[in-house]
Amino acid sequence: MTPDHSNTWAAQAIRRLHAEGLAYGPTPLRPLPLPALEGIEVYLKDESAHPTGSLKHRLVRAMFCQAVATGRITADTTVVAATGGAVAVAGARFARLLGLSFIAVVPARTPADTLARVEREGGRWQPAEGPPAGVQQEARALAERLGGHFLDHFTDAERALAGCGEPTVADEIFEQLREEPHPVPAWIVTGAGTGATSASIGRHLRHHGHPTRLAVVDPENSAYFPAWASGCPDYATGMPSRIPGIGRPRTEPGFLPTVIDLVIPVPDAASIAALRWLHDTARVPAGPAAGTGLWGVCHLVARMREAGARGSVVTLVGDHADPYRNTHLDPEWVRARGLDPAPYAGAVERFADTGEWPAAGSGPATGGSWSGA
Template identity: 65%
Template structure:
């Protein structure tokens, strides 16, 4: 194709991406809590995206950024290395733009991810290198194909800054307009790449909102210790057992300066909170959302204890999938955590299990 043709294709592709992102907002679902608490709790349900995850926004921004930068053209082979929802979203947007797509997947990738890649016309193959080298292997595959590797860790910050609108925060404040508490006391999210928490925190500060941002972090992840110690280079070497959130290192897109609190969450609390949400509110969610819920309940308990009315919004980053399994907790079973959530609902006290673990 000529330069003019390539530029015309890029302009059409970016317009198509903007149109896809400018449609209906994901729902803001209110959770039932005792009226006497004077605290409203909402779940921003990102599972309503076509690919069922908050990563849908990120991948759209990655494509937009790569096209605007000239890295993806009309005949570019797109490659990504991940065993999570980024692979499915990558295939979705490749099909939207008429591009070829390949996912390099770890050996233990859930069947739902493999099926999702195929459903949107993508190809996948099992990685030959260990998970720690997945991005490097994807880059090598892309180089061999003469294509482009989407690196959702290294490129997340720039992509979201330039192409991330509308963000989760944009929609939350639009949807809270007209409610009793249009500015929430807290917004709670997880951190995988760190892009969602960074864009949300920047939004709060840019608009001068009197709201705070909390990030939840599962066992083995680097965000809690890294944030506490003020070290952006912090690593644990441990993989997260909660799909979609938690990392063995602090990723480049994470912005500790816009985060007001990081809450460590035991792995067993995640499936407990998912079951509790389904039983008490009739809502289905995935493991990452369970982790966010556990942190949210601690924040709500604090507001009630201090007699502070307001609202709290949790970003529900994933929905339930057929092959979701209870994460193997490092130290505790889920049942005591579910019981602790029941006590929270009846007493408004922070959920803790025997021994004070919370």
């Protein structure tokens, strides 16, 4: 392809990517009815409404834009990703939008429905030959052999959102809250997988001078809470998260602790209990990470009530419930993994009904040591 043709293709590709975002518009911001919380409103920013059903859709679109703009993706580039999750589905969709080949190198236990979704979006997949820890290296090596582009979401997503991610999720939240009783939220709550979403929100808050504080909820086994609490930038636990989409065995390059006001460790059983309440009582078909977020919201709102504060709190719904009906929403699956949500379920129900939350150290509401709220 000649340089002129290459530039023409790149310009058309970026226009297509931007048009895709504009075609679907902002994801919904939904109030979560909690009548007991007088003067405090809780909202769910529903990122599951993206066409591929996950907040990773927004990240992957920005990564494609950046890679096209910098010439790393051209008209004949094969795009390779190392994931058996939402990034693979979104990657396949955006590759098809641009007429490109896409291959996901997936861990051995990737659910069959995820693989089917990659195929439906026009992508291909192949199982990793080595252990899960080596999937990234295998995918990178495959991209090099093919002369393709490795879509490294752990390294590139944060930078891509910073340069090519507008409108960001924070842009949308503030626009959608404009006519609400408390248009500037007291807290925004999110998890951290790549760290890109929390970094994007934190930068937005500081750039615009908002008094809103940013809280990251972190599941068991994840390195992010201990990294934030200790100030150790390369903290590692070596253990995988059981809450899909958030938590990592090591701190990833996109995690920016300096823009985060608080990290809240959340027991996995508490995430499941909050997920069940969202699903069964609030009728919100959310994925497990939304349960983690709700648990963090309970902590923050309880502190606001103790201080006599009013305001709004926004938490992100990262994906939909459908992929988890045979896992995190299945009591047998949960029990087989040694998780008992029952002690935490009562705390969530009591909070929803009365606004009361156990004091720190007094019961199942405590998920670890944290401060700064």
